[in-house]
Amino acid sequence: MRIFLLLLTLFVIGPLQANPFETKPDFLPVEQAFMLTHDRQADGQMRVYFQIKPGYYLYQKRLKFDGLSADQQPHLPPALNHNDEFFGDSAVYREQLELVIPATAQGQLRLGWQGCADAGLCYPPQTTVI
Template sequence: MMMRILLILLILPLSVLTKAGDSVILTGKAFEKPQYLPVDEAFMLTASRLDESIRLHWLVQPGYYLYRDRMKFPGFKNMPKLPTGKRKFDEIFGDVEVYYDELVIKLHDSSRSALNSSKIDIIYQGCAEAGLCYPPQKREIDLNTLQLKSKNVQE
């Protein structure tokens, strides 16, 4: 009888953990490496024309974020107005502002340095909460077609 009680006391907590599905030890997830999305899936960027400006829209996947202060817009006289991000302590950059879920920025044509150019460049950087930081990304936007092209950051 004592053996049955002991066995029940051992099995009951395990069945609760298994039922909840949250036990990383029982499910084996403690030993799995995190799976990271390709950068263009983690931070899906699109460009559209809106009056005399270009609207940039990033759709940021759950578990990922973009750095506010890592946004750069070479070829623009002034930094565009960026929305306030959420404060976060980042192991690489310390106290930072980041964007979760989505980010929308308007780039006004009149603030471009070279108005005759049909292309603009943007640079941004983001990370996964699970620990991967992507290198800075540079995208060239063709203002005629609004197509995006990946470029080397040093270009």
């Protein structure tokens, strides 16, 4: 009888601990969370634009510009302070980020970035050649 009660308890209580109404967040693919566009302006400068979806952010310190000399690095606009569970206090961008690469930059630029979702997912570092 004791075994029966123990088994009954396990079968009744066990499923109650799993919340069937718990929803896991749906994360966007990285290219949708951080939509990147770029174009060359009439004056020769390259405009790089990130459209960042709500609930997502880009790390300022994870922006990399390989292929540019020190004087060709873009000016980074002020970022927001964010306390991040992965990287601690961090400077981040939300909603949008626009960068201007000087006209003196020629050839290929390898752009690197990394971002996260507020719901707890950090994407691996991304790179693209423009």
